[in-house]
Amino acid sequence: MTLRPCCKMFSAWRLLLKAFIVAGFLSVLSAPMQAGADPLEKYLTAEDFAKLFPHANHVVPVGADPHYYSYENMKNALEMSEEFAPFLNEGDETTKRLELAAILANWAQETTGGWADAPEGYTSWGLCFLEENQARSAGNCYYSAESPYQPDKVPAAPSDECFFGRGPIQLSWNGNYGAFSEFLFGDPKILLNNPDKLLENGQNGFASGFWFWTVYKGSPFISDTSCHEAMVEYGAKGFGKVINIVNGAIECNIPLQPxxxxxxxxxRHRADHFHYFADYLGVGDELPPRPEGKPADTPEWNKYYKEVLVGCIE
Incomplete structure (x- = not known):
């Protein structure tokens, strides 16, 4: 059959349109990930999360989200604010994997329920506790009268209104609760007057972890630097600086203790967690060579830990 001129023209337009569609589709596939996109699934899937944290939510306080630590809550929290967009979106592939290993290592250490001979190993017990273990009955309220962030009523330990650690990063002190509450709710008093509210919603809990990682720059030891910036600038050697930001007053700026x-x-456990997650994510070779056998207080092992913890340990 002979096509009329109009049909020939229509057929040509169809071919041209098809070519544009294919070209456009391919360009989308090859385009680099833009800041603000969710990169988490590229490096960590729900299946990975389940393997790495088999004991998540092992101890859940009354009134808390029973599925607080879940992959969905983590993923949704990352999408809550443009301020979190730099996470896993800056640096090369190795840097991104190291950053993910570093944040998981700190979350795991802060919430661990593991012990030296724990089933499946110490490092598999991260995200076990939603709040600081036994803090409700302890004498430390983590309250500072010098902070600009003040609750309506000054709490006295032991009390549910105290600002002990809660969430994956174990957010502590009234200054941090107030600053994060202002960031999340637009009102610092929401969490200052009810810090337990952070336990009611796992997505908000993970948001506190990402806020501390990408937004917080208040460390007196690593000034004007976020955890994210330390990892992007220094790679594996940024891990010690991150610890200095997270818990420098307790763990860092001293010689390696026995x-x-x-x-x-x-x-040492914090360093062990970092190596555990780095290995899983395929970047363990970026860390100093780990000695064979069980960790011990020996020159070989202490040298290894000092190298991993550079920026924290003197």
């Missing part, structure tokens, strides 16, 4: 001491054990 393994038998609580401080010595805690800082």
């Amino acid at each position: 393994f038998s001491s609580e401080k010595g054990k805690k800082i």
Whole structure:
């Protein structure tokens, strides 16, 4: 059959349109990920999360979200604010994987329920506790009268109104609760007057972790630098600086303590978590070579820990 001129023209337009559609589709596939897009699934899937945190939500306080630590809550929290967009969106592929390993390591250490001979290993017990263990009955309220962020009523320990650690990063002190509450709700008093509200919603809990990682720059030890910026600038060697931001007053700026001491054990476990997640994410070779066997207070192991913890340990 011979096509009339109008049909030939229509057929040509169809071919041209098809070519444009294919070209456009391919360009979308090849386009780099833009800041603000969700990059989490590229590096960590729901299946990965389940493997890495088999004991998540092992201890859930009364009134808290029973599924507080979930992949969905983590993923949705990352999408809550443009301020979180730099996470996993800056640096090369290795840097991004190291940053993910670093944030998971700190969250895991802050919430661990593991012990030296724990089933499946110490490092598999991250995201176990939603709040600081036994803090409600302890004598430390984590309250500072010098902070500009003040609750309507000054709490006295032990009390549910105290600002002990809650959430993946274990947000602590009234200054941090007030600043994050202002960021999340537009009102610092929401969490200052009811810090337990942070436990009611796992998505908000993970948001506190991302806020501390990408927004917070208030460390007196690593000034005007976020955890994200430390990892992007220094790679694996930024991990110690991150610890200095997270818990510098307790764990850093001192010599490596003996393994038998609580401080010595805690800082080594934080490094162990980093290596655990870095290995899983395929960037373990970026860290110093890890000695064979079980960690011990020996020159070889102490050298390894000092190299991993550069920027924290003197």
